[in-house]
Amino acid sequence: MTDAAHSTLPTAALIASRRNSPANAALVKRRYAAERRFKAFGIGALILTGTFLLALLTNIVGKSIPAFFEHTANLEVKLDPAVLAPDGKVDPATLKSADYASLTRATLMSIVPGIEGRAARKSLSGVLSSGAADELRRRVVADPSLIGQTIKVPLLLSDDGDLYMKGQDAGASSVPGIGTVTPSDIKGSITLTSTDGAFKSLVDDLTKAGVPKDADTGAIVLNSNLPSRLVAINGGLVKLQSVTPDGATGNVLLSLKGNEAASGPAWQQTTYSVPEGRRKTNDQDVAIIEKVKETGAIQKGINWRFFTSGDSREPELAGIRGALVGSALTLLVTLVLCLPIGVLAAVYLEEFAPKNRLTDIIEVNINNLAAVPSIVFGLLGLAVFLNFMGLPRSAPLVGGLVLALLVLPTIIIAARAAIKAVPPSIREAAIGLGASRQQAVFHHVLPLAMPGIMTGTIIGMAHALGETAPLLMIGMIAFIVDIPGSLTQAATVLPVQIYLWSDLPEVAFQQRTAAAIVVLLAFLFAMNGAAIWLRSKFERRW
Amino acid sequence: MYKKASVAALAAVSVAAFAGAAAARDQIRIVGSSTVYPFTTAVAEEFGKAGGKTPIVESTGTGGGMKIFCEGVGVDKADATNASRRIKKSEFELCAKNGVTDIVEIKVGIDGLTIAHAKGGKPIALTRKQVFQALAEQVPDKDGKLVANPYTKWSDIDPSLPDVKIEVLGPPPTSGTRDSFHELFMEKGAEGFDSLKALKKADEENKTKDFEKVWKSVRKDGAYVEAGENDNVIVQKLEANKDAYGIFGYSFLEENTAKIAGVGIEGVEPNYDNISSGKYKGARDLYIYVKKQHVGVITGLDKFVAEYVSDKAIGEDGYLAKKGLVALPKEDAEKVRTAALEMAPLKGDELK
Structure with a gap:
């Protein structure tokens, strides 16, 4: 349309008359409508992808947040010389191998009285992490003069205890009891009897909630699909199993100090509103955690350990540092190999290589290689680097070599495109002023192509950062506790860590998985940010 | 400039590589099953805490692990492999061919394969025959002839089952869990039909694999x-x-x-006691295999085995039980412990 208008140079009046013709008006309208439609589709597509991205990110970040916090119980631990140095010797070896767990257990016992029987003891030892004793060990080994003193130590809660504090709790609440209750014994299965209908309100509540009475005995029988009802009496805790207005039977969770009658607010009726069948922790666990919680010793803190330690099978002890360092080392090897080889290959192919059948074949094959499934590179790595060259398994060096093979084609293609985009006039001007071919390329073309090469390289690196499949074959999908210190030490990488954690049964590992994904994304954003910064810093226009 | 940098880098990399590869090893290397991985890693960590160097445990799958394990003997080869099934005769022979002649088999515990549903869903009790009927690609009809699976609802199989569409989520064929599912549920379920039993017999006589084909298939119409x-x-x-x-x-x-x-399968709930006692039928044994030839060469390998079979690890109250491993019955565990500590090598003749 506009072309026609230009060539004939019509007068203003002619243009006006054409523009105002009804046919033209309709055409213009249709064109505008088409343009609006296209814009709307574009915006729609953006909004859709934006929503998906936002949903994904909020989901992951939301899930990961609890993993960045941890709960510790600040408890006073008596450093008993009889346990730490049984034969009076205070040397590092003895102190290292001493039984610190028994000290923390003794501390817990003093806070939670009435632990009797195997189940209760098992629950008690499940409150603290197996790593809690490590902190104690560290302090004592660092300062043996502490032995014999009582020190306050933050003891890490176990994963279940931690999850309990993070909201997966039992909804415990207590109301003072009314009436008088007499327990039959202080431990085991006992009956609680009342002469003044102490359990009437509870029976009314349960009846209102639709819990049926047993036809024979007339008692209401509780089960694990109902909220747990407990009675705190004489310093102990009884879980009720059946209730009548004048009595109840139950199991003792925390043993009683005595079996005398208690009346009025001296005994309490406790409810765990989440039924036992619907939570991870059983009533025994809850009784103990609630007791520790009551003392106010449990504190929330930032989980620095997540960033400073390596992998562990205990979710509360597991950290991302090993994988992070492993990823960094692996990418370092990849970068050191890929950038020079890729750029030089691109320069040669683009600037020096004769255009013949051979270079055509090479070019096609580079493009093909870029599309080869990554597991194939893993197999190649296994055959060449491990079996033939005898490099160590699971090493970042081998991982880096394999990933270098994987991203080389990407980098060569990107670098060639960047070099091709440099205007020929730059090259010609340099040669015209007497520069050699090589000088023209390395002094003029390459610096101008660098921003594009950088972008391509970093995209390739980001691709390498997310790979797991080729690493399977060379043994990097592994449980490795130690943080790698060199290129040949065993290591794993971030995406592998995510994969391994996501496959573990412990619920707390799901949060760790999300947190590891957040760390991986942050790593990725940092790399891409660097790419953008480098590009804008070195970009030249002509 | 770039050339110089790259040459220097290559040199640095290769020097680092060969310096590391030559050194002897004081870190145990374990490969194998992803099912046993959570348990072996827990033992590895405990072993590391007790003063040893924490072993490296790779998750390669049982079959992949066997391949690596059987590569040969030497400091650059794996010391042990995890397996969610027993070593096969063919694998044992491969090992022997590559010089791995003394393999110690350690049964570490039991894993129950469970069918489960969300709380709030319809409770159901199944038999293995019903599981087979629900999920096999071909099932026998009334006359015992194999037909494409006609059942769409559980109640089509047995009126006592809920009137709900059959929909079972399970592992893909690459998983060891899937193999176990076929062997423990589908094969045993198929044997519940007289016609299929006859087919099995015919297979044995004619050396065909028609029966295997029946229980090794799952339906592809969306029910599985x-x-x-x-x-x-x-x-x-x-x-x-x-x-x-x-x-x-x-x-x-x-x-x-x-x-x-x-x-529940055949009226037995999948819980710890039922699996441990063998009452629950959907259970399989988990193993680790150790190269006896590496004991004494790789520092701490014998101690690692001792830690694995100790009561505090695989015992009923051991830390592996906390991680979900079902402990062997006491007598069996005692036998396993003695055998493991003696390092009695596996003889190939009882393998399949």
């Missing part, structure tokens, strides 16, 4: 959904779909008791 290798994903999907059932290892059921409930 391959939900990926990751058991956590299946748990999450069950939560979202109350009518679906999922197949996974017992440790996931135990860890998610708040969300999912196990399905």
Whole structure:
């Protein structure tokens, strides 16, 4: 349309008359409508992808947040010389191998009285992490003069205890009891009897909630699909199993100090509103955690350990540092190999290589290689680097070599495109002023192509950062506790860590998985940010 | 400039590589099953805490692990492999061919394969025959002739089962759990039919594999959904779909008791005691295999084995039980312990 208008140079009046013709008006309208439609589709597509991205990110970040916090119980631990140095010797070896767990257990016992029987003891030892004793060990080994003193130590809660504090709790609440209750014994299965209908309100509540009475005995029988009802009496805790207005039977969770009658607010009726069948922790666990919680010793803190330690099978002890360092080392090897080889290959192919059948074949094959499934590179790595060259398994060096093979084609293609985009006039001007071919390329073309090469390289690196499949074959999908210190030490990488954690049964590992994904994304954003910064810093226009 | 940099880098890399490769090894290397991985890693960590160097445990799958394990003897070869099934005769022979002649077999515990549904879904009790009927591609009709699976609802199989569409989420064929599912549920279920029993007999006589074909297939019409290798994903999907059932290892059921409930098989609930005692039929043994030839060469390998079979690890109250491993009955555990500490090598003749 506009072309026609230009060539004939019509007068203003002619243009006006054409523009105002009804046919033209309709055409213009249709064109505008088409343009609006296209814009709307574009915006729609953006909004859709934006929503998906936002949903994904909020989901992951939301899930990961609890993993960045941890709960510790600040408890006073008596450093008993009889346990730490049984034969009076205070040397590092003895102190290292001493039984610190028994000290923390003794501390817990003093806070939670009435632990009797195997189940209760098992629950008690499940409150603290197996790593809690490590902190104690560290302090004592660092300062043996502490032995014999009582020190306050933050003891890490176990994963279940931690999850309990993070909201997966039992909804415990207590109301003072009314009436008088007499327990039959202080431990085991006992009956609680009342002469003044102490359990009437509870029976009314349960009846209102639709819990049926047993036809024979007339008692209401509780089960694990109902909220747990407990009675705190004489310093102990009884879980009720059946209730009548004048009595109840139950199991003792925390043993009683005595079996005398208690009346009025001296005994309490406790409810765990989440039924036992619907939570991870059983009533025994809850009784103990609630007791520790009551003392106010449990504190929330930032989980620095997540960033400073390596992998562990205990979710509360597991950290991302090993994988992070492993990823960094692996990418370092990849970068050191890929950038020079890729750029030089691109320069040669683009600037020096004769255009013949051979270079055509090479070019096609580079493009093909870029599309080869990554597991194939893993197999190649296994055959060449491990079996033939005898490099160590699971090493970042081998991982880096394999990933270098994987991203080389990407980098060569990107670098060639960047070099091709440099205007020929730059090259010609340099040669015209007497520069050699090589000088023209390395002094003029390459610096101008660098921003594009950088972008391509970093995209390739980001691709390498997310790979797991080729690493399977060379043994990097592994449980490795130690943080790698060199290129040949065993290591794993971030995406592998995510994969391994996501496959573990412990619920707390799901949060760790999300947190590891957040760390991986942050790593990725940092790399891409660097790419953008480098590009804008070195970009030249002509 | 670039050339110089790259040459220097290559030189640095290769020097680092060969310096590391030549050194002897004081760190145990274990490969193998992803099912045993959570347990072996726990032992590895405990072993590391007790003063040894924490072993490296790779998750390669049982078959992949066997291949690496059987590569040969030497400091650059794996010391042990995890397996969610017994070593096969062919694998044993491969090992022997490559010089791995003294293999110590250690049965470390039991894993229950459980069918489960979300709490709030319809409780159901199944037999293995019903599981077979629900999921096999071909089932025998009234006359014993194999027909394409006609059942769409559980109640079509047996009127006592709920009137709910059959939808079972399970592992893909690449998973060891899937192999176990076929062997423990589908094969045994298929044997419940007289016509298929006859087919099995005919197979043995004619050396055909028609029976195997029947129990090794699952229907592809959407009743069986391959939900990926990751058991956590299946748990999450069950939560979202109350009518679906999922197949996974017992440790996931135990860890998610708040969300999912196990399905009883032949009237036996999948719980710790039933699996340990052998009453629950969907259970399999878990193994590790150790190269005896590496004991004394790789520092701490014997101590690692001792830690693994110790009562504080595989015992009923051991730390592996906390991780979801079902302990062997006391007598069996005692036998395993003695054999492991003696390092009695496996003889190939009892293998299949």
